[in-house]
Amino acid sequence: MSRIITAGLDGSRESLAAADWAARESLLRDLPCRLVHAWEQQPYKYPTAYAPPAGQELQRHWAERVPREAEEDLRRRYPSLRVSADQVDGQPVPVLLAAADDSELLVIGSRGLSGIGGFLVGSVALSVVARAAHPVVLVRAEDPAASGLRPAEPPFGEVVLGLDLRRPSDALIEFAFDAAASRTSALRVVHGWSTPAYYGMDTGFGYTSGAAMSDLGGELAAQKAIELAEALRPWREKFPGVEVTETSVTGGAAHHLVEAASGAGLLVIGRRSRGSAIGTYLGPVAHAVMHHAASPVAVVPHD
Template structure:
């Protein structure tokens, strides 16, 4: 998708760091970055004119200040600002219809931070129509000040592969595209149960044989993406243990972790799986949540 990289902005440290990350991503993709600020989290039944005007003025200042900083830091960047009265979560979901990427600030380990007044819900990540990335305020992979470079030792894009098949393709496409833009390596991570008997009791396969088979399935899933992105180095990473634990261990030196979640036909039926939750709460790097069928 060639739409803008959209970032939810409220002026907090978390959202400003997210804007820095979003700007660099937009530059790499050759698309604009859209700074989106909602000046009210909920519609006011009878808004006081002065209060509403003050909130709008503050929102405009937040947008102008961040736009000026991004243009100073990233020469040639195209910046769009949008001040909206629609509640923050809904405005981000609406923007995700045509966005290449949605970027949200995170307070850090433990919770996803608010785009406005700390109130954004996880359902934005569960319902966004495009990939959504959370970025921590103190993330070492993001520039922390004027002219200060990002950490140089984070050279991998980690992607969690639950199972080989068409559902994995959107995650792999996102991971390989991100790796090509960054000249990074892809580490495709597949977690296996501690014993093959857990999943294949009738076959009586040895653990070694089962693990070899899973390596083969992962290699087959990666093959078309290796061909499409020949300049990207790839590591297939198959390990025993709980999926969340295996993914987080692999992400310890990653510049980006990619996880998936299923698209939902109704906003009332959305949910994020336990591995995605674990990555969002504990991964030490930005986390991309990619919707798939």
């Protein structure tokens, strides 16, 4: 793995937003930025007499122009950025997975859905996120009505981390703390939990009182808050300059994460590095967050 930030390009607004995000992240980390455009030549399926002789050359010219123009645009807007651009022959998923293997971070675009409270994560993005060995960031296209570009320097929005205390990952927690530290931003850690079913069971006297349920719920909430604080303690010590807010909430984690990410600079979630009987695996929380969070979403693979 090289210390480089890579953005996948396909010429869309979303991929250009991803390239811009990658450029700003490269400046934050003082790392070079690489733009990669996967291109596979599409043969004509019409009689030769009707196919323009320069058709394939025009396709290749377009494929080479996409990364070149994106590189020129980033150089103009970020003069200190170390940026390169490559047009790579091959299908998008294998090309992007290879790029992810060679990068500290891969950034790709995600498309908004008009009239629906969510975003479209296409098959390429889903395949890459589910299989990449290193973190992948999904970026939405910038709102054309928004004034100005997002800054390459502070202040940034806070970083939000979704943490599962059943299997907390050092790689995931460190990524979130490091992201907050590099941005001089606050870090909000959200842990969602549900009351076990047995908390509503009969006490042996034919009922469970509301007061008893309230006490049990309060005790469990206090316990979860202690567990969350303990999991974060060594990271607070390692990153003393990061302001941390701990939030332990009941109910589905995805809803709370999407809500917390509204206006955030980055939402960080984990993905277990495992497969399933039908192929690569992304859990329901990751799916929901990737489709509905308005902020950029970093998916960090871990054991």
